[in-house]
Amino acid sequence: MKYQKRNQAVVLLADGTIFYGKSVGNKLGTAFGEVCFNTGMTGYQEIFTDPSYFGQLMVTTNAHIGNYGTTNSEVESESIKISGLICKNFSYEFSRDAADASLEDFLNKNNLLAVSDIDTRALVSYIRDNGAMNALISTDVDNIEMLKQQLKDIPDMNGLELASKVSTTEPYFVGDESSKLKIAALDLGIKKNILRNFAKRGAYIKVFPYNATFEDLQAWNPDGYFLSNGPGDPEPLESAIQVAKEVIQRDLPLFGICLGHQVIALANGVSTYKMHNGHRGINHPVKNLITGKGEITSQNHGFAVNREEVEAHPDLQITHLHLNDNTVAGLKMKNKNCFSVQYHPEASPGPNDADYLFDDFIKNITK
């Protein structure tokens, strides 16, 4: 590799804590966001392009990032959605036959600011102890006081509506047009692999903008309704919550993933809360309380639904529990055709243990 001088860079947390590293790629300047970490050993391209991470600075805990390059087939949306990358060793070289570009090229193409040579173990341990908070990364290392001032103006993730920043503006279609199985998907920041999973099972999907109404969706005459994953706090998503309420009222088949799961809880009057630290990784253990079986799951969320409120709710049942902290990982409505999970059965990245949930939804539609 040709030697290239790297710029000094900092990670500055909202409480004033500073970590020093070096910039990666062409992009210089400052990027802001909520700092979070993902513990997956693989799957960086899927993570960086997952719209649920919009507005977040991603710390990768694997020691090497970039070593297997990038490929067009591994994107979860058309562009990088994280606001910046923080890593330990950045691999400028890659070795994988299937890769078509280096991660450095991919970051440059997406104009993403990235910082390497950070002691990510110390940083993650700090965030774990002190909780999720805003942060910035910057190559402007001589202006720390000014950066601290700018950081104060970054809005808190709690209460922040972000689905509108990543949702499609126009409806679009995926899958086989002649299919008898039509799914209306509300795009709150939908990952491509969810659509691939529906299409793989023979469905024809119409994807609607985040603020589409129930009438908009119903006018297409779908057989089932889906509420997607997405970034930000679920609570301000009034329009999506209203869609969920109307689908539930008519007892039409409804499935929600992650943000969609939180929206379904809110539609039932159950509150959500910001976690001290979210779940972000590809080996989160979940117990299916219906079958008694364990699942290793892919997760990416910073909010959760209130377990006590679900337990006390006459119409709701907890179907899945997160085994690390007993948070709600899945629920269903007792007498309605509606269920949802907090984690990612579509994986990408991560294991496919939970892809039976897509089959369950299709069965709910066709029964």
Ligand SMILES: NC(=O)CC[C@H](N)C(=O)O
């Ligand atoms: N993956 C998601 O849909 C994330 C949901 C929500 N933004 C959260 O952080 O909890």
